[in-house]
Amino acid sequence: MLLIQDLFKSFRINNGQFPVIDNLNLQVNKGEFVSILGPNGCGKTTLLNIIAGIEPYTYGSIKINNKPIKNSKIGYIFQNFNETLFPWLNSVENISLPLKFVGLNKKECLLKVKSLCEKYNIQIPLNRYPYALSGGEQQLVAIARAIIVNPDLILMDEPFSSLDLYTTLTIQKKIFEIRNKSCFTTIFVSHRLEDALYLLNRIIIFSNRPIKIILDMKNPLKYPRKEKLLISKNFRRLKKDLQKFLFENYNQ
Numbered sequence: 001m002l003l004i005q006d007l008f009k010s011f012r013i014n015n016g017q018f019p020v021i022d023n024l025n026l027q028v029n030k031g032e033f034v035s036i037l038g039p040n041g042c043g044k045t046t047l048l049n050i051i052a053g054i055e056p057y058t059y060g061s062i063k064i065n066n067k068p069i070k071n072s073k074i075g076y077i078f079q080n081f082n083e084t085l086f087p088w089l090n091s092v093e094n095i096s097l098p099l100k101f102v103g104l105n106k107k108e109c110l111l112k113v114k115s116l117c118e119k120y121n122i123q124i125p126l127n128r129y130p131y132a133l134s135g136g137e138q139q140l141v142a143i144a145r146a147i148i149v150n151p152d153l154i155l156m157d158e159p160f161s162s163l164d165l166y167t168t169l170t171i172q173k174k175i176f177e178i179r180n181k182s183c184f185t186t187i188f189v190s191h192r193l194e195d196a197l198y199l200l201n202r203i204i205i206f207s208n209r210p211i212k213i214i215l216d217m218k219n220p221l222k223y224p225r226k227e228k229l230l231i232s233k234n235f236r237r238l239k240k241d242l243q244k245f246l247f248e249n250y251n252q
Contacts, residue, residue, distance in 0.1 A: 002026070087131060
């Protein structure tokens with residue numbers, strides 16, 4: 001479980017403080033698949049970076065399973081996932097990088113990667129380097145690296161933003177497969193209502209800066225979900241309702 005209490009974050013600009021997150025309180029239960037939506041530049045990525053321990057915060061409390069974030073295992077799939085793959089490492093070496101930090105040797109890393117790919121049916125050329133992989137294969141490497149340590153929490157920052165529609169649908173299907181086998185607690189940041197409605201079981205919408213939660217709703221669409229859901233009446237109705245909500249709240 002992720003528990004955020006009274007989180008405040010500001011940036012210093014010139015001689016003043018610029019608040020980005022204003023006393024945010026958020027609880028994400030174990031196994032939840034949560035989407036965060038909000039306008040460009042509101043602070044969604046800043047929040048993920050804070051949860052990951054990359055970005056400091058001004059005050060407040062963040063705990064994962066009642067532990068400080070520094071004592072937690074967090075998988076992070078960045079927006080520019082292809083830029084986070086080391087070009088001098090092949091797929092196995094990129095995926096197993098977190099394992100090396102905890103002391104596993106080369107043989108142990110290879111066995112772990114092969115076991116992971118077999119468990120989740122992740123089909124990628126393990127000996128190829130990033131430049132020789134397609135965008136979808138690079139994304140699968142990034143996903144595999146995020147889950148190789150069986151994390152307490154997975155963070156996804158717009159993971160489909162640089163993928164075409166067909167590859168996006170393929171990766172979405174793979175995410176469903178992974179979720180069906182291991183219900184990782186996940187926070188998924190996106191600008192696309194379609195991603196939130198199709199993938200996630202809870203949708204949170206942030207305000208403009210400084211961010212506050214203006215909507216926290218359970219996704220009424222039941223699992224399992226197939227591609228045909230994207231053109232169903234229920235899906236279109238929910239999307240239209242959320243679009244109306246966003247328009248009313250961001251154009252005041």
